[in-house]
Amino acid sequence: MRARDGVNSSGHDGKHIRTRLHIGNLSFDTPDETIRAVFGRVGDVLEVYIPTDHNTGKSRGFAFVTMRTTMDAENAISELDGYTVDGRCIRVNVAREQSPAPAARHSNGKERRR
Template sequence: LASPLRCIATRGSCSSKLFVGGLNYDTNEPVLKNEFEKYGQVINVRVICDHMSGKSKGYGFVLFDSEEAVASALASMNNQLLEGRQIRVEYARPKGGLDQNKN
């Protein structure tokens, strides 16, 4: 049986994924990956862009291979400056977040 940690990292659950907000609109995925891979193995980086304009919406996600890397990156990078902007780093929430149960 696989360890719970391995299952979580393999599935790419929210405990191995960080939300990064407040990004400079010029910050791209290679820059984000370079900043976060200091804390552990980065599996995937995604900067969210507007579908019409193709421009960054100022936030993205970083997926790590371990909860330890996520915790280290969260503790080190939250409220830090990245390309002239103070970024907000927190655990990613499932799409829909807290509003899922409204009605």
């Protein structure tokens, strides 16, 4: 596990377990600074990530916010799920862990080396 900002990849820093939240129904124009400010009112925000479309570079209408502690994340869900940001009623949930991508295969069915 690789350490980053004093927190290893499992999200544990020895004192707290960080929690990643999925924020849905965002305006395509909402900047990460706005999200950080809104979520910062209910807890300690470690990271805000807004995925963008590969072709247009525009927001895809959702974001991920990593909160320092589980309690911060629970506060964010209870206080901000249904909250209006930039004219949109946002949805706040614990993010699901992404499944590892399956190995790439050649058309003959053998695995490709990466």
